[in-house]
Amino acid sequence: MAQSVLLTGAAGRVGDAILGDLAAEYEWRLMDRDPPTEDYPGEFVVADITDDDAVREAMDGIDAVIHLAGDPRKTAPWDSVLTNNIDGTQTIFEAAVDAGVEKFAFASSNHAVGHYETEDRTPDMYRADDDYLLDGTELPRPGNLYGVSKAAGESLGRYYHDEYGIAVVNVRIGNLTKGHPPIDYERGQAMWLSYRDCAHLFDRCVKADYDYEIVYGISDNDRKYYSLERAKDVLGYEPQDNSAHHD
Numbered sequence: 001m002a003q004s005v006l007l008t009g010a011a012g013r014v015g016d017a018i019l020g021d022l023a024a025e026y027e028w029r030l031m032d033r034d035p036p037t038e039d040y041p042g043e044f045v046v047a048d049i050t051d052d053d054a055v056r057e058a059m060d061g062i063d064a065v066i067h068l069a070g071d072p073r074k075t076a077p078w079d080s081v082l083t084n085n086i087d088g089t090q091t092i093f094e095a096a097v098d099a100g101v102e103k104f105a106f107a108s109s110n111h112a113v114g115h116y117e118t119e120d121r122t123p124d125m126y127r128a129d130d131d132y133l134l135d136g137t138e139l140p141r142p143g144n145l146y147g148v149s150k151a152a153g154e155s156l157g158r159y160y161h162d163e164y165g166i167a168v169v170n171v172r173i174g175n176l177t178k179g180h181p182p183i184d185y186e187r188g189q190a191m192w193l194s195y196r197d198c199a200h201l202f203d204r205c206v207k208a209d210y211d212y213e214i215v216y217g218i219s220d221n222d223r224k225y226y227s228l229e230r231a232k233d234v235l236g237y238e239p240q241d242n243s244a245h246h247d
């Protein structure tokens with residue numbers, strides 16, 4: 001029988017990429033505070049992730065969680081990231097361990113490590129002939145309060161894994177753009193994540209075996225400054241796209 005997967009933030013862009021390729025792959029339970037405006041595979045729960053009762057009900061019978069819901073703006077103010085990204089993520093983790101969920105994939109962000117992009121490294125580090133590489137073993141170095149909230153989500157995952165044994169993978173997503181890499185934006189081209197690579201990566205997050213991981217979620221871009229080795233080795237990620245192959 002297919003695994004039951006709870007996908008939070010299902011109505012957003014990353015959810016669109018995942019469901020675009022994986023609609024038939026799992027028994028989906030979808031959650032978003034925005035009501036559905038189109039047909040979705042599986043049951044759609046309209047709820048806020050800070051609503052403990054609704055989250056616990058949605059977690060019943062779930063094998064794996066892909067947690068996307070949150071405020072994705074790099075300019076998001078503290079009150080929003082505190083509520084949506086930190087409190088909401090803690091509510092999802094707590095319900096997940098209580099329900100016996102086995103795997104948890106968390107949508108972290110490049111902005112959790114944004115301040116590695118120092119003035120003396122940029123823009124060279126965005127270019128193919130530069131060998132600067134972050135590999136996920138480095139400490140968080142957030143570039144904004146949104147990035148702080150993503151580092152906090154990774155830390156919540158560390159705690160819930162160590163305390164309760166739930167398998168956790170944090171995917172530091174780059175720049176998801178549909179169809180083609182960002183245009184006239186070197187940083188975006190370095191961290192482009194295509195829709196099909198995004199769906200494949202989260203599929204591997206549900207299927208692979210791991211304990212606690214931090215991986216980068218980008219396509220195999222020539223310009224990359226994020227290593228894909230951990231995602232490849234641990235998850236079996238095999239990206240197909242590369243921003244260099246687009247004009």
Ligand SMILES: NC(=O)C1=CN([C@@H]2O[C@H](COP(=O)(O)OP(=O)(O)OC[C@H]3O[C@@H](n4cnc5c(N)ncnc54)[C@H](O)[C@@H]3O)[C@@H](O)[C@H]2O)C=CC1
Nearest residue numbers: 009011012013014033048049068069070072107109173176
């Ligand atoms: N799109 C990208 O390139 C990147 C996205 N991410 C992360 O991936 C996740 C998804 O991002 P996108 O799909 O781009 O954003 P989005 O804004 O398109 O989708 C987020 C969805 O979450 C829902 N949501 C937000 N707060 C909620 C709450 N409190 N309760 C219930 N639902 C809530 C929204 O209604 C929305 O449908 C976010 O956590 C974001 O920080 C990280 C790095 C890059």
Ligand SMILES: O=C1O[C@H](COP(=O)(O)O)[C@@H](O)[C@H](O)[C@H]1O
Nearest residue numbers: 072073074109110111174175188
């Ligand atoms: O975390 C996120 O990162 C992407 C890429 O960042 P950007 O600074 O290159 O725009 C961003 O597009 C997305 O909205 C955000 O959630």
